[in-house]
Amino acid sequence: MTPAGGRPGGAPSSPAAAGTTKPGSPPDEPHTYQVRTEDDLLTVRHAVRAASQDLGFPLVDQTRVVTAASELARNALVHGGGGTVAVEPLHRPGGVGLRLVVSDKGPGIADLEGALTDGFTTGSGLGHGLGGAQRLMHTFDVCSSPGAGTTITAVRWRTR
Amino acid sequence: MTANEPTARARLTRVLAQRQAETADHWVQLQRERQLYGPGMDEDALREEADGLVAALSDGLAAELPIERVVVGHPPLREAVRELSLRRARAGTSPTETSLAVLALKEALLETVEQEDLGTRALLELALVINRLLDAAGALSFETYVEGREEIIQRQSRQLLELSTPVVHLWQKVLAVPLIGNLDTARSQVVMENLLEAIQSREASVAIIDITGVPTVDTSVAQHLMQTVKAVRLMGADCVISGVRPGIAQTIVQLGIDLSDILTRATLADALATAMNLTGERNDEAEVRRLS
Ligand SMILES: Nc1ncnc2c1ncn2[C@@H]1O[C@H](COP(=O)(O)OP(=O)(O)OP(=O)(O)O)[C@@H](O)[C@H]1O
Ligand SMILES: [Mg+2]
Numbered sequence: 540m541t542p543a544g545g546r547p548g549g550a551p552s553s554p555a556a557a558g559t560t561k562p563g564s565p566p567d568e569p570h571t572y573q574v575r576t577e578d579d580l581l582t583v584r585h586a587v588r589a590a591s592q593d594l595g596f597p598l599v600d601q602t603r604v605v606t607a608a609s610e611l612a613r614n615a616l617v618h619g620g621g622g623t624v625a626v627e628p629l630h631r632p633g634g635v636g637l638r639l640v641v642s643d644k645g646p647g648i649a650d651l652e653g654a655l656t657d658g659f660t661t662g663s664g665l666g667h668g669l670g671g672a673q674r675l676m677h678t679f680d681v682c683s684s685p686g687a688g689t690t691i692t693a694v695r696w697r698t699r
Numbered sequence: 700m701t702a703n704e705p706t707a708r709a710r711l712t713r714v715l716a717q718r719q720a721e722t723a724d725h726w727v728q729l730q731r732e733r734q735l736y737g738p739g740m741d742e743d744a745l746r747e748e749a750d751g752l753v754a755a756l757s758d759g760l761a762a763e764l765p766i767e768r769v770v771v772g773h774p775p776l777r778e779a780v781r782e783l784s785l786r787r788a789r790a791g792t793s794p795t796e797t798s799l800a801v802l803a804l805k806e807a808l809l810e811t812v813e814q815e816d817l818g819t820r821a822l823l824e825l826a827l828v829i830n831r832l833l834d835a836a837g838a839l840s841f842e843t844y845v846e847g848r849e850e851i852i853q854r855q856s857r858q859l860l861e862l863s864t865p866v867v868h869l870w871q872k873v874l875a876v877p878l879i880g881n882l883d884t885a886r887s888q889v890v891m892e893n894l895l896e897a898i899q900s901r902e903a904s905v906a907i908i909d910i911t912g913v914p915t916v917d918t919s920v921a922q923h924l925m926q927t928v929k930a931v932r933l934m935g936a937d938c939v940i941s942g943v944r945p946g947i948a949q950t951i952v953q954l955g956i957d958l959s960d961i962l963t964r965a966t967l968a969d970a971l972a973t974a975m976n977l978t979g980e981r982n983d984e985a986e987v988r989r990l991s
Pocket of ligand 1: 610614615619635645646647648649659661662664665666667668670679689919960
């Protein structure tokens with residue numbers, strides 16, 4: 540079982556993960572996590588929590604990014620039949636941020652405008668996940684076509 | 700099948716029928732020498748198991764089944780092998796020890812037939828028959844063992860779930876469930892069941908669900924909470940959600956989830972004060988009804 544209060548930046552599963560954040564650390568690499576089961580969502584949340592902590596996000600913003608990641612990963616699992624979540628710290632001259640890329644090879648989103656509307660669901664959820672995740676992040680791009688899966692790229696910048 | 704198999708099988712059947720107790724003894728002895736059973740099994744249980752299985756084997760050999768189908772095709776024997784494996788899985792015996800225990804029966808049988816005055820040729824035929832007979836037992840035993848372990852793992856995780864969702868009697872007619880960790884579908888089902896049962900048995904009128912220990916409240920967690928609140932209300936009790944931290948409150952708002960018709964409080968202490976007011980009001984109402 541995964542220990543709960545894992546060290547910030549605790550070991551992600553990708554081999555590229557060796558040696559995490561030291562001062563002047565190597566260029567940021569996205570770590571990719573598989574989402575195949577409900578338990579994998581836990582792993583994703585832990586990883587996003589740790590990454591946003593490492594970047595110095597205020598507590599409330601950590602909660603925002605973790606929640607958005609949870610929504611998108613669950614959608615990939617439930618609607619897309621499973622997928623991946625890439626978590627990438629960004630260090631740009633303009634600021635520090637965290638990028639999430641959530642991908643699946645499922646049926647795609649037929650009605651994107653509908654899907655982003657609160658209360659719209661084709662399943663048994665509340666239908667607030669996708670629109671909610673968009674509001675929790677600063678940028679939010681959906682790339683989806685019927686039959687070709689869905690990729691959502693979202694960034695939240697650190698604000699002080 | 701070799702030409703001599705029927706003869707060898709008939710011989711084995713006869714010898715085993717006569718020497719059942721001896722074979723079982725020997726088998727138990729081999730298992731004991733090699734410590735092929737877990738700490739949870741004593742010698743008497745082992746002896747009883749061996750007697751039963753060897754008797755079933757003897758009957759099975761006498762039945763009209765091809766030799767390699769005797770173990771699975773003769774129900775008492777199949778059950779005996781399954782039980783042996785399940786018992787070991789439950790007693791914490793390793794899978795290797797379990798298959799070695801089944802294999803030790805081959806040796807015990809060989810020693811039994813060696814007691815007979817037979818030529819090398821006949822003994823070889825017998826050894827072949829014993830192998831064909833018991834290979835199926837090895838496979839069946841392994842399969843059952845795995846089933847047994849899975850059953851144990853499932854039971855343990857259910858027990859863990861129940862342990863980690865205690866319902867606390869906080870005050871007269873006030874119950875609280877402190878949730879810690881991830882609230883997934885299975886967990887929220889257990890919480891709901893335990894809580895509803897406790898409301899009935901304790902005749903509670905307010906239930907507090909404390910989410911201080913829940914790290915993330917996303918739409919799915921919110922939905923589970925709302926369903927639990929709905930069920931509590933159906934039982935005629937009120938529900939208060941406590942431990943709503945600032946980050947969680949803001950996130951819920953941004954998700955667009957409307958919890959406005961649910962009583963929420965920042966801390967468990969606030970929730971308890973609210974709950975006591977609610978039970979007080981209820982008492983007043985009852986008093987008014989009684990007096991009017
Ligand atoms: N990755 C995806 N692949 C295919 N369809 C999707 C995907 N993500 C969302 N959808 C569609 O968009 C709809 C709305 O998604 P949203 O996350 O808002 O609600 P939901 O998942 O149904 O419920 P919840 O409120 O629990 O998240 C879904 O019901 C589904 O039809
Ligand atoms: Mg969703």
